[in-house]
Amino acid sequence: MKISELEKKSGISAHTLRYYEKAGLLKASQRSANNYREYSQDDLATARFIQACKHSGFSLAETGALLAIKGNKDQHVCAEAKIITHNKIKQISEQIKQLKNMQNTLQKLEKICCGGAESAEFCSIISALEGEQ
Structure with a gap:
């Protein structure tokens, strides 16, 4: 899915999604031939996780740490x-x-x-x- 669809499904603005990408919290699964970001269902789940962290008051750094735990549960x-x-x-x-x-x-x-x-x-x-x- 493109960023506009991720925006609709997650309720997070495209601007904020790009910010999360720059912050290293979210990464598009792949890029299309014309260099558009392509997001997967896992990326949508990650965006929702980031939003849940934000609503709980976690900082970007804390969210990053929680994402690291989430991404490698068997290592934490x-x-x-x-x-x-x-x-x-x-x-x-x-x-x-x-x-x-x-x-x-x-x-x-x-x-x-x-x-x-x-x-x-x-x-x-x-x-x-x-x-x-």
Whole structure:
């Protein structure tokens, strides 16, 4: 199948499929005589796997590692995929913690501001961000 058909079947744009190819995650099974990419059902499965990784929050590097495990299951152990997943969970947990801290800070800033129509010279949020409060 050509890239346009892979795009339709996978739901991934042709631009993104080409990006995945440049990143080394996806490779067309073959090239036609006129140098068009030709994709197989296995390539479609790989594209869907990459998309599932993306939706799960894995980076391109992590996706590449998971693809390597998927491609050579007999050469890898389940623990490898679990470590990648565990590390992603730790990373996301840290991001959630940082976002909650940001949210708390913003809520405090919002509470100290009257939100009135007076000049921003007296705005508590601006002052707090300037370090005056």
